[in-house]
Amino acid sequence: MTVLPGRVAASTGTSNQTVTATLVAGTLTVTAPPALVTNLSPGIDNTGIALGILAYTNTLNSGSSWSVTVTSNDWSFSTNHILFSNMTFTSGPTIAGAVGSTGTPSVGVGGALTGTDTTPGTTQSSPVTLANATSSVQGVYTQTGSTLAVIVPGGTPTGAYTGTIVYTITG
Amino acid sequence: MRARLRGSVLSARRRGALVPLLGLVALSALLPLGGLAADNAPEYGIHAGLSGATTLSKNHYAYALPQGGAPVHDSIVVSNFTASPISFDVHGADMLAATGGGLAPAAEGVTPTKVGAWLAVDTATITVPPHSDVSDAFTLSVPATTPPGEYVGAMVVARRPDATSGIRVVTRAALTVDVTVLGNLVLQAGAGPLVGVEQRGDVRFTLTVANHGNVLFTFTGQVTVRDSVDHLVSTIPVAPQGLYVIPGGHADVTAVWHGVPLWGSATATATVEAKTTAGQRSTVTSIAVQLSFVPWAIISGAGAGVAAGLIALVVFSLRRRRSAA
Numbered sequence: 013m014t015v016l017p018g019r020v021a022a023s024t025g026t027s028n029q030t031v032t033a034t035l036v037a038g039t040l041t042v043t044a045p046p047a048l049v050t051n052l053s054p055g056i057d058n059t060g061i062a063l064g065i066l067a068y069t070n071t072l073n074s075g076s077s078w079s080v081t082v083t084s085n086d087w088s089f090s091t092n093h094i095l096f097s098n099m100t101f102t103s104g105p106t107i108a109g110a111v112g113s114t115g116t117p118s119v120g121v122g123g124a125l126t127g128t129d130t131t132p133g134t135t136q137s138s139p140v141t142l143a144n145a146t147s148s149v150q151g152v153y154t155q156t157g158s159t160l161a162v163i164v165p166g167g168t169p170t171g172a173y174t175g176t177i178v179y180t181i182t183g
Numbered sequence: 184m185r186a187r188l189r190g191s192v193l194s195a196r197r198r199g200a201l202v203p204l205l206g207l208v209a210l211s212a213l214l215p216l217g218g219l220a221a222d223n224a225p226e227y228g229i230h231a232g233l234s235g236a237t238t239l240s241k242n243h244y245a246y247a248l249p250q251g252g253a254p255v256h257d258s259i260v261v262s263n264f265t266a267s268p269i270s271f272d273v274h275g276a277d278m279l280a281a282t283g284g285g286l287a288p289a290a291e292g293v294t295p296t297k298v299g300a301w302l303a304v305d306t307a308t309i310t311v312p313p314h315s316d317v318s319d320a321f322t323l324s325v326p327a328t329t330p331p332g333e334y335v336g337a338m339v340v341a342r343r344p345d346a347t348s349g350i351r352v353v354t355r356a357a358l359t360v361d362v363t364v365l366g367n368l369v370l371q372a373g374a375g376p377l378v379g380v381e382q383r384g385d386v387r388f389t390l391t392v393a394n395h396g397n398v399l400f401t402f403t404g405q406v407t408v409r410d411s412v413d414h415l416v417s418t419i420p421v422a423p424q425g426l427y428v429i430p431g432g433h434a435d436v437t438a439v440w441h442g443v444p445l446w447g448s449a450t451a452t453a454t455v456e457a458k459t460t461a462g463q464r465s466t467v468t469s470i471a472v473q474l475s476f477v478p479w480a481i482i483s484g485a486g487a488g489v490a491a492g493l494i495a496l497v498v499f500s501l502r503r504r505r506s507a508a
Binding site for chain 1: 223224225226227228229230231262278279281282283284285286287288290291292293337339341344345348349350351352353354355356357358359401422423424425426427437
């Protein structure tokens with residue numbers, strides 16, 4: 013018996029791959045440079061202090077408008093304070109969305125910090141808006157070019173001042 | 184962030200010699216030494232515990248309760264996207280209107296008096312392991328005497344700062360908590376004052392939108408400009424659109440009218456349409472603002488030209504008389 017090489021008839025076939033994709037819950041977050049060092053001079057308005065890149069994410073799709081704000085307390089050294097009312101935040105003019113983002117937040121107006129300073133060195137100012145967005149704006153964004161100006165009154169003692177800047181995303 | 188005030192250790196004599204240079208020294212001291220974050224990837228994130236698992240239109244944290252209703256139990260989930268554990272403070276807070284529009288929870292450490300006081304978390308400080316989620320339960324208890332209306336607060340997750348000295352940077356993420364105590368809900372928006380200021384050939388309008396009712400609303404709006412014979416000249420949407428205004432709060436928005444006429448007058452009014460999450464709508468119009476345009480630069484230039492011509496004519500006449508004499 014002669015066995016001839018087998019030959020498979022030409023044919024087409026299909027193979028199904030089952031895919032299960034779970035869309036996990038979105039998230040809300042803000043990331044700021046952890047630290048910023050600057051030297052200030054007394055008797056002048058120290059303008060243009062770069063605040064670095066502020067990154068924020070809103071993928072909650074919760075149907076709520078959302079915003080990014082900033083506050084500060086007084087900066088203190090011993091019993092001396094640089095009041096938050098002497099500080100002005102300027103919102104970074106450039107907001108870029110990562111791939112997949114829908115829409116772009118509006119740049120906030122920024123402005124001088126205000127509020128009732130009940131406990132100097134502890135009390136945070138009223139919030140100032142760096143960015144606003146409607147509910148349809150969703151994604152991952154970076155805002156660049158934000159700056160801070162600090163008026164240091166003449167005669168303010170020299171030293172290493174401490175304080176806290178707080179960035180908040182609310183959605 | 185460290186802010187260091189520069190001092191001088193120069194002797195009085197040297198200091199005197201260098202006084203003219205101090206301004207330059209001060210300016211050079213303004214170099215921002217802060218570094219950008221090496222990686223802007225999110226370190227953490229938050230979402231509602233039942234996010235995606237309910238049929239509520241606002242996804243979550245929107246509660247409609249009868250007066251004296253039973254407490255509500257819910258949760259917030261904190262995710263750590265990094266390879267190191269991160270500690271957070273979790274708490275309820277009252278909501279504030281931010282300068283420039285938008286909302287923000289009250290500052291850390293501020294004792295809440297409204298919605299923030301109604302929220303009690305199970306664990307006020309949590310540490311989330313690397314690449315993990317932690318759910319923190321909380322209870323909303325609305326006082327039985329709370330009158331009908333819509334109340335807004337927030338669940339706040341604050342990342343504890345790494346630095347222990349210098350000027351620290353704290354980040355917070357907050358989810359809005361929208362509590363409606365059922366009863367007579369009143370949508371009452373206020374539009375105004377409307378203020379117009381001419382700036383380099385444009386008019387920049389600012390408008391305050393106030394919430395005099397007891398229900399949260401968002402709004403859209405526009406400024407309508409008409410000329411002296413009531414013809415429509417321009418319709419300008421206000422920005423930003425879609426801001427929330429909490430009961431008792433207000434938001435400031437702007438609109439810019441480009442290409443104003445050189446001469447003439449106009450009237451501007453702002454119209455705001457407020458809308459609640461339940462779909463209730465209300466439209467209000469501000470008091471009209473009168474605008475007048477006079478080309479003072481051209482008039483003063485022309486006046487100066489005429490005056491110069493007259494002076495030249497007088498001088499020329501005097502010289503002719505002298506030469507004739």
